[in-house]
Amino acid sequence: QVQLVESGGDLVQAGGSLRLSCAASGSIFTIGAMGWYRQAPGKPRGMVATITSSGNTNYADSVKGRFTISRDNAKNTVYLQMNSLKPEDTAVYYCNALLTTRAPMSSANYWGQGTQVTVSS
Secondary structure, X not given: OOEEEEXXXXXXXOOOOEEEXXXXXXXXXXXXXXXXXXXXXXXXXXXXXXXXXXXOEEEOHHHOOOEEEEEEHHHOEEEEEEOXXXXXXXXXXXXXXXXXXXXXXXXXXXXXXXXXXXXXX
């Protein structure tokens, strides 16, 4: 099966940094756009950052200048470098990717299981 697995979430102090990783595995033909989303308690899941297959990026206003999304296509992995973390960044972070799979050939969005990021004041 095809899956996305996140890692890197942790408890950090405000002003600190974390690097999240999400690796896609399985019978993958191509990977399209990838992104990071987050969900805080009582709030809907929202977009944090996305990156297209060609490298174009988009960020939520709240993280611009602090977070950087990148991808390593050879490793089927997307990263989120988070700097200058704030308590309001506390959330479960999920990765998302548009994957085209082999046998059968099909395309669909996939979600990771989520990784907890907690930023203390």
